[in-house]
Amino acid sequence: MDRPAAMTRTRLAASILLTWLLGGCTDLQSAISPAGEQAGQLFSLLQLMTWVCGIIYALVLVFLGWTIVRVWKRASADEAPLVDPADRGLSRSMLVWGALIVGGLTLLITASFLTDRHLASLPSKEVLRVRVTGHQWWWRIAYRDPATGRWIETANELHLPSGRTTRVELGSSDVIHSFWVPNVAGKLDVIPGRANSLDLTPHRIGWFRGQCAEFCGAQHAHMAFDVKVESPADFTRWLAAQARAAAPSTDPVSARGAAIVTKGACAMCHAVRGTPAAGRPGPDLTHVGSRRSIAAGTLTMSRGALQGWIANPKALKPGTTMPAVPLDGADANAVAAYLESLK
Amino acid sequence: MIALPTPRDAVQRRARLEQTWADPKGVWGFLTTVDHKRIAARYIVTVIALMFLAGMLALHMRLQLAFPDLKILGPQMYNESFSLHGSTMLFLVSVPVMEAMAIWLVPLMLGQRGMAYPRLAAFSYWLYLGGVTMLWIPHILGITPDLGWFEYPPLSGPGYSPGHRADIWAQMITFTEVAALAASVNIVATIIKLRPPGMTLARMPLFLWAMLVASLMTIFALPAVMLVTSMLISDRLVSTHFFAPAGGGDVLLFQHLFWFFGHPEVYIIFVPAVGFVTAIIETFSRRTIFGHTALVLSVLSIGVLAFGLWVHHMFAVGLPRLGNAFYTAASMAIALPAGLQIFCWIATLWSGRPRFATPLLWVVGFILTFVIGGLSGIMTASAPLDLQLTDTYFIVAHFHYVLVGGAMFPLIGALCYWYPKATGRMMSERWGIIAFALIFGGFNLGFFPMHILGLEGMPRRIYTYSPGMGWGPLNLIATIGSATSIVGGLVLVANAWISRKHGTPAGANPWGGSTLEWWASSPPPTYNYEYTPVVESIAPLWTAKDGLPVMTGAGVERREVVVTSAIDAVPLYRQKGASPSIWPLVAGIAVTAMFVGSIFTPWAVVWGVVPIGAALTGWFWPQRPRARTGPLARRAV
Numbered sequence: 001m002d003r004p005a006a007m008t009r010t011r012l013a014a015s016i017l018l019t020w021l022l023g024g025c026t027d028l029q030s031a032i033s034p035a036g037e038q039a040g041q042l043f044s045l046l047q048l049m050t051w052v053c054g055i056i057y058a059l060v061l062v063f064l065g066w067t068i069v070r071v072w073k074r075a076s077a078d079e080a081p082l083v084d085p086a087d088r089g090l091s092r093s094m095l096v097w098g099a100l101i102v103g104g105l106t107l108l109i110t111a112s113f114l115t116d117r118h119l120a121s122l123p124s125k126e127v128l129r130v131r132v133t134g135h136q137w138w139w140r141i142a143y144r145d146p147a148t149g150r151w152i153e154t155a156n157e158l159h160l161p162s163g164r165t166t167r168v169e170l171g172s173s174d175v176i177h178s179f180w181v182p183n184v185a186g187k188l189d190v191i192p193g194r195a196n197s198l199d200l201t202p203h204r205i206g207w208f209r210g211q212c213a214e215f216c217g218a219q220h221a222h223m224a225f226d227v228k229v230e231s232p233a234d235f236t237r238w239l240a241a242q243a244r245a246a247a248p249s250t251d252p253v254s255a256r257g258a259a260i261v262t263k264g265a266c267a268m269c270h271a272v273r274g275t276p277a278a279g280r281p282g283p284d285l286t287h288v289g290s291r292r293s294i295a296a297g298t299l300t301m302s303r304g305a306l307q308g309w310i311a312n313p314k315a316l317k318p319g320t321t322m323p324a325v326p327l328d329g330a331d332a333n334a335v336a337a338y339l340e341s342l343k
Numbered sequence: 344m345i346a347l348p349t350p351r352d353a354v355q356r357r358a359r360l361e362q363t364w365a366d367p368k369g370v371w372g373f374l375t376t377v378d379h380k381r382i383a384a385r386y387i388v389t390v391i392a393l394m395f396l397a398g399m400l401a402l403h404m405r406l407q408l409a410f411p412d413l414k415i416l417g418p419q420m421y422n423e424s425f426s427l428h429g430s431t432m433l434f435l436v437s438v439p440v441m442e443a444m445a446i447w448l449v450p451l452m453l454g455q456r457g458m459a460y461p462r463l464a465a466f467s468y469w470l471y472l473g474g475v476t477m478l479w480i481p482h483i484l485g486i487t488p489d490l491g492w493f494e495y496p497p498l499s500g501p502g503y504s505p506g507h508r509a510d511i512w513a514q515m516i517t518f519t520e521v522a523a524l525a526a527s528v529n530i531v532a533t534i535i536k537l538r539p540p541g542m543t544l545a546r547m548p549l550f551l552w553a554m555l556v557a558s559l560m561t562i563f564a565l566p567a568v569m570l571v572t573s574m575l576i577s578d579r580l581v582s583t584h585f586f587a588p589a590g591g592g593d594v595l596l597f598q599h600l601f602w603f604f605g606h607p608e609v610y611i612i613f614v615p616a617v618g619f620v621t622a623i624i625e626t627f628s629r630r631t632i633f634g635h636t637a638l639v640l641s642v643l644s645i646g647v648l649a650f651g652l653w654v655h656h657m658f659a660v661g662l663p664r665l666g667n668a669f670y671t672a673a674s675m676a677i678a679l680p681a682g683l684q685i686f687c688w689i690a691t692l693w694s695g696r697p698r699f700a701t702p703l704l705w706v707v708g709f710i711l712t713f714v715i716g717g718l719s720g721i722m723t724a725s726a727p728l729d730l731q732l733t734d735t736y737f738i739v740a741h742f743h744y745v746l747v748g749g750a751m752f753p754l755i756g757a758l759c760y761w762y763p764k765a766t767g768r769m770m771s772e773r774w775g776i777i778a779f780a781l782i783f784g785g786f787n788l789g790f791f792p793m794h795i796l797g798l799e800g801m802p803r804r805i806y807t808y809s810p811g812m813g814w815g816p817l818n819l820i821a822t823i824g825s826a827t828s829i830v831g832g833l834v835l836v837a838n839a840w841i842s843r844k845h846g847t848p849a850g851a852n853p854w855g856g857s858t859l860e861w862w863a864s865s866p867p868p869t870y871n872y873e874y875t876p877v878v879e880s881i882a883p884l885w886t887a888k889d890g891l892p893v894m895t896g897a898g899v900e901r902r903e904v905v906v907t908s909a910i911d912a913v914p915l916y917r918q919k920g921a922s923p924s925i926w927p928l929v930a931g932i933a934v935t936a937m938f939v940g941s942i943f944t945p946w947a948v949v950w951g952v953v954p955i956g957a958a959l960t961g962w963f964w965p966q967r968p969r970a971r972t973g974p975l976a977r978r979a980v
Contacts (some may be wrong), residue, residue, distance in 0.1 A: 029800035029812065031731040045728050046798075053718035061713050064707070067693045079696060080856065082630035090633055094683065101682040105675045105721075112725035113668050119727060120664055134725060136503075143819025175498040176594065178734060180608040180657060182800045184729020189660045191595070192497060196661040197403045213659075213802045215491050217498060218418045221805035236861045318418055 028209045031182040031194045035204035035229065038119055045115045052104050059100075063204040096262035114255040122199060127167040130158070133172070134190040134212065136179030137219040137320065138283055145243040146236075152243050153271070155283030156225045157291045159211065160184070160202050161235035177240045178214035181227050209297065218319030224297025245274025246286050246342050257338025260331055261285070269322075270343065282322065289342040295320070308335040357873060358900045361850075364456065364870040365421045366923055375923035377461035378869060382468050383763070384709040386443030386879050387758075389475060391836060392438050396479070397431040398829050400424045402599040405789075409822040411810040420808035427482060429492030430512065433608065434519050435475055437750060438561070441615040442526040444555040444757060447765070448528060450868060451860035452551060453541040454876035455904050456897070459532035460961065461921045467525035467816060469931030474519035477939060481511050488512035491804065493605070494575070496586035497599050510579060510942040518564045518938045527558035534558075537904055538912040539859070540894055542880035548770045548858050548881065549632060553618030556646040560611050563650065568604035571597055580945050583749050587651050595660060602653035603768075610649040616753035617684060619640055620706050625751075626690050626856045628695025631882050634687035641680035648677050658729040667726035670955040674724035681717055685710060700854070701775035705756030706976050708783045712748025716741060719794065735805075737797025755835065756780070763853045767865040770844030772839040782829025789824025792817040857882035862891060878912075880940065926962035933958045 027033040034040040127333065131151070133140040141158055142151045158181075160166050170179055172192040179198060188198040212223035217327035230238065249255040258275065266285075267277035273286040288294070291301055298317050299305040312321040312333060327335060366372035366381070376382070404424050407416040416424060446464055450457055490499050534555045538547065574585040575597065584590030584786060586597050594642045617638070625632045632638065640899065654662065654670040688710065695704065695706055698948050721739040723732050732738060763769050801814050808814050839864045839942025851863040861884055863871055874893035880886040895904045902920035 001471065030798065031735075031800060032798045036847040039731070042728055042731050046722070046731070048727065049722045049725065050539070053721060055681075057714055057718055059494070060689075060710070061675050063686075063693075063712060065691050066909060068707070071697045073691060079629075081855065081882070083880065083882050084631050084694065085694060087633055087694060088630065092693060094634060094637065094686050094690065097686045098679065098683055101679050105678055108721060108725065109672050111676055112671050112727060115725075116668060168826055175503055180734075180802070182731060185657050186727065188730070193594060194661065209800075211800070211802055214496075215422075215495075215734075215804040217490075217503065218422065220422075220802075221418065221807055230678055296431055 002300070005224060007317060027183070028207070029182055029211060033183060035206065035208060036184035036203055037122060037201035037203065038199065039183055041115050041119055045111060047110055052108060053093060054103060056101075059144050101284065119199075122165065122201060127165045127199070128161065129167050129169060131169045131171065132158070132190070134172045134174075134179070134223075135215070136174050136217050137212070137223040137317075139179075140173075140283065141225075143239055143242065146239070148244065150243075150270070152273075153284040154242055154287065154291075156293065156296045158225055159235055159238050160200060160207050161225065161232040162229050162230065163201075164205055165201045166278075168198045168200060170198065173283045175216050176214050177212045177216050177223065179210065180213040181208060181210035183208045183231075189214055203322050205229050205231060207292070211297070219317050222296055222298045222317050226292045226297065228292075233289055236307045241290070241343075242287055244273050248274075249338060251337075253334050254333070254338045254341045257334035260327070261336050261338055265323075265325060266335075285339060285342060287342055289340045295322075301340075303336045303340050305331075306339050307332050310335060353873075356899055357868075360623065360870040360873065363899060363902060364868075366869070371925075372923065374928055375925050377457070377465050377921055377923055377927075379450050379458045379461065379464055380765075380867065380869075383443045383447030385468055386439055386446065386471070389472065390440040390443065393431050393436050393475065394832070395836075398426045398832060400428040400431075402429070402826060402829055403508070405822040405825045407806060408808075408818045410819065411814060411815050413807065414443050416806060418638065418806045419489065422491075423487040425804060426488045426491050426494075426512070426603075426789060427478070429654050430488065430515070432746075433514060435471075435478065435494055436744065437612045437674055438608070439471055439519075439526075440754060441554075441557060441612060441750075441839055442523065442530065443844075444456070444615060444619075445530045446526065448761065448860060449551065449554060450537070451863055452548065452858055453533065453537050453542070454859045454862070454872055454878075455533070456871045457902065457920045458529055458763075459904075460529045461524035461536055462927045463525050466926075466927035467522045467529070468933060469928050470522035470525065472518060473931060473938070474515050474522060477515045477518070477935070478719055481507075486511060489514075493601060495601075496575060496594050496788050496886050497588070499562075499575060499579075500586055501582070501697075502587075504579075513576040513579075513877075514942055516572045516936045517569050517576075518934065520569045521934070522883055523561055524565055524675055527561040530554055530558040531562070532572060535909050536906050538875050538877050538907050539905070540907060540912055540914045542907075542912045544910055546878055546881045549621040549642070550618035550634065550858070551617075551640050552642055553614050553621070554641050557611050557614040560607050560614070560646050560649065564604045564607035564611065567600050568961040571600035574600075575579055576941070577816065577945075580941075589701070592620050595657075597651070598657055598660065602656040603650070603873070604784070605656065607649040609742075609745065610645055612750045614642055614645060616709075616750040619757035620709060621751040622856075622858065623702045623706050623756050625882075626854050627700060627706075628691045628697050629886075630691060630695035631857070632796060633688065633691040633694060634683070635881065637683055638687050641684050644680045645677060648680075649675065652694060654723055655726075655729065656733075659725045661732050664726070664905075671711070671724055671726045675721055678717060678721055685714060701772055701779065702756045702760035702854075704776065704779050705752050705759065707746050709748060709752040709756065712744055712752065712783075712787065715791075718746030719971070720745060729759070732797060734802055735797035736793040736801045736803060739803055740793035740797065742791050743786075747786060751764045758839070760854065761860075762842070763846075763849030764860060764863070764865050766843050766846070766866070767849055768842050769843075769849050769853060770838050770842040770846055774834060776836035778831050778838060782828045783831075785824045785827025785831055787824070789828060791819050792820050792824075796821075823824065852884070857885045857932075860885060872951075924962065926958060927953060930955065930958035930962055 034043045062091050131142040131165040139156050141155060142153045145152050170190045172190045177190040178187045179190055184200045184202045188196050206229055208227040210225045212220060212229055249258045260278040262272055262275040267279050269282035270285045271278045293300055294305060295309055295317055310325050312324050366376045405640055407413050407421060443862055486508055488511055494509060534551050577583045577587050584592040586592045586594050605633040621632055623699055652670055652674040655674045678959050722728050723741055759770055759775060781940050796814055849865050851864050859876055874895060877894050883891060897905050897917055904920050905918045906915050906918045908915055933954040937947055940947025940951055
């Protein structure tokens with residue numbers, strides 16, 4: 001067998017293995033693929049710590065390995081045990097080892113403190129305020145409409161202007177949750193009875209994902225949200241679109257769906273601005289069709305997903321508070337068409 | 344000058360001692376025994392059974408996570424599994440098994456015939472068994488706690504957790520901790536007052552220091568968790584508002600109290616492991632431990648520091664940054680004593696005359712894994728960085744490295760090390776190495792990838808994930824690794840089981856150990872030692888060339904232990920030890936009934952006092968003559 005071919009094959013196998021291991025990793029929700037100022041700072045701190053800790057671990061390995069090699073030959077010696085032998089050299093080495101640990105710790109404590117201070121003192125002029133409320137198991141998100149000053153609601157999808165600091169004001173309507181968008185910043189708990197706020201300064205445009213990080217009950221696993229970082233101009237356009245009331249339905253199928261949603265059981269829990277539906281317990285649906293996913297990141301948005309979700313939410317997300325809505329095929333289709341049209 | 348006994352006298356004397364210390368025959372003896380060795384063996388058998396059950400839960404969870412979107416376990420079952428796994432491993436396995444090792448070893452290492460409070464030891468086991476049944480029988484009945492091993496309110500409060508799942512968890516904790524307190528008090532008293540003549544504090548083996556510190560830490564830490572679970576259950580049962588924000592309560596109070604216990608708990612589990620590792624390294628290096636004083640000081644400083652860093656479990660709750668910076672520094676500072684310990688152990692091997700056998704293999708495995716856990720602990724100690732790490736799989740990896748690598752590996756090493764002493768037989772070395780390879784390899788394969796999963800954003804306690812997240816491959820590897828280490832665990836237990844009958848006979852001191860327990864025959868007789876040994880150095884069996892000097896005077900006609908002074912171990916008097924009694928079991932049942940009843944009605948606490956009071960009255964009914972001071976003479980055998 002010729003060598004280069006074998007080498008190529010090995011390299012190919014290695015790269016396939018690596019792709020399988022890490023390539024699946026989509027960077028959508030990752031602390032080691034920072035897309036924001038805060039996450040970037042923390043990633044640098046992580047790298048420093050990994051280096052320092054790696055060196056310490058290597059030293060321990062060398063000492064242990066050397067020891068085993070050194071004493072292996074003596075292992076069969078059948079002499080009497082030593083009681084309190086003189087260890088002058090080892091005692092001195094211990095002091096050096098202690099000094100090394102103290103030095104390393106001082107470095108890391110200082111670095112940690114400086115990072116923390118830097119994060120706390122990031123310029124906070126012109127911050128954009130966003131209210132995020134944790135619910136079992138979804139996120140209510142509210143922006144202030146710059147035109148009218150009113151709060152406008154959406155759910156499970158956070159839009160952030162790139163290059164600007166957004167201050168997320170966290171609240172909980174029930175139990176403790178934790179708000180975490182690892183690509184942009186570290187997490188912060190969402191605690192009933194406490195006001196926490198977290199600054200996010202993203203600088204890479206794209207889609208990311210956040211997820212609840214504090215166990216909050218049966219569907220803790222399905223309490224995610226999409227994060228879109230976009231240019232300030234795109235963000236302004238998006239916000240203006242969100243501020244508008246729902247457009248009236250034009251085609252007959254959607255209109256039938258609108259009637260069911262806004263006059264039926266859905267309106268008990270959901271709001272569609274510009275219609276009689278004004279329920280508060282569930283997510284605002286005014287522009288649900290513009291969102292990327294439904295049910296807090298459980299399903300990708302599509303008409304089929306909407307139909308499936310409405311027909312039997314507990315099959316997709318056992319424990320959810322959303323009840324199954326008994327609709328015949330035509331009505332289910334109409335409702336899904338209407339919701340999808342709410343762009 | 345007292346004459347040496349003739350061989351015939353010696354045989355008669357041993358027979359008399361056997362008669363004095365023997366348990367009644369049959370079931371009655373099983374129920375009434377106060378023999379510390381039997382009690383500890385029970386603890387260990389119970390713990391191994393629980394480890395198997397909790398390990399099966401872990402395997403089930405790993406299967407569910409092996410691929411994205413699996414439906415092997417639904418959310419409810421998954422949440423029950425990790426809650427039961429965590430609660431069992433932390434409250435019913437890790438802490439009790441360390442107490443069990445102490446209850447078994449401490450009297451032997453002290454050259455004593457029993458614990459300071461033999462009946463209390465029996466009571467603590469029965470109560471612990473009550474805690475075990477309180478968690479696992481409801482599991483069989485389908486009312487398993489499902490809110491994690493921490494059960495934060497308001498999720499665990501009356502509003503969000505109706506039913507009895509959270510009550511079962513809260514009361515199980517409270518009374519398992521009563522058992523742990525009873526055991527700890529007993530261990531502290533035994534180490535302080537029952538040391539053999541001559542074993543001054545300066546000559547006390549590190550194992551005893553470790554058990555002393557761990558027990559003192561238990562005494563200081565556990566009341567916090569008993570308080571917090573009692574507050575939780577009173578919120579649930581009698582509508583107090585400790586943790587209800589709407590009623591003026593504070594949910595963070597729970598977290599502070601829980602972690603004021605929860606963090607020292609980690610060291611309560613780790614510090615005994617320091618004792619195991621030191622004992623094993625010393626024996627197999629065939630030299631006294633390097634840096635004995637440094638090790639004692641490091642254990643003491645860990646015991647103190649451990650109480651000053653609980654807030655590092657709460658960096659993400661949004662506390663003031665300056666306070667967090669303090670807890671960062673305090674948490675990282677603990678790396679200094681831990682790092683010095685690692686140095687002392689390797690240095691002992693370096694300058695010793697090592698003999699390689701399975702127990703030492705486990706210690707090497709311990710160093711390799713525990714140091715990773717310690718270093719990832721330094722990372723999570725950083726308040727800002729922790730915001731990316733906490734509640735992710737990075738933490739799952741971190742604490743398994745610390746608790747399995749840092750405490751379970753030394754524990755397994757200790758079980759292999761003292762196995763010949765307990766059974767009189769050697770375990771198979773070959774199967775010991777196979778078990779080590781499977782457990783060590785499987786563990787690292789299973790848990791190292793979790794560091795990366797955490798950094799890739801995988802949160803803890805999720806029962807499933809979608810394929811789009813890209814977490815599949817590493818999760819599959821983690822599952823394969825965990826399954827491998829469970830197979831290794833079965834090999835280990837099978838090896839121990841088979842060697843019990845078929846191992847080569849061990850003799851009193853198969854490893855050439857230096858501490859007193861190797862002076863007793865293997866397995867030790869009911870009375871442990873015929874004479875009380877006198878200790879003249881830190882390694883008594885290595886320095887006493889012509890046999891260990893002993894002290895006579897401890898009685899043979901009744902159960903007696905020798906009480907010495909706390910610091911210099913000067914003999915003071917002979918204390919009559921307790922005889923077998925059914926009352927610890929009766930008291931244990933009465934307390935269990937009270938706790939189980941309290942789940943259903945708060946009045947159980949009131950009426951439960953009556954049977955407990957009756958049991959304690961029976962227990963303490965005066966019948967013993969006072970302690971005697973008598974001739975205590977020293978001589979050579």
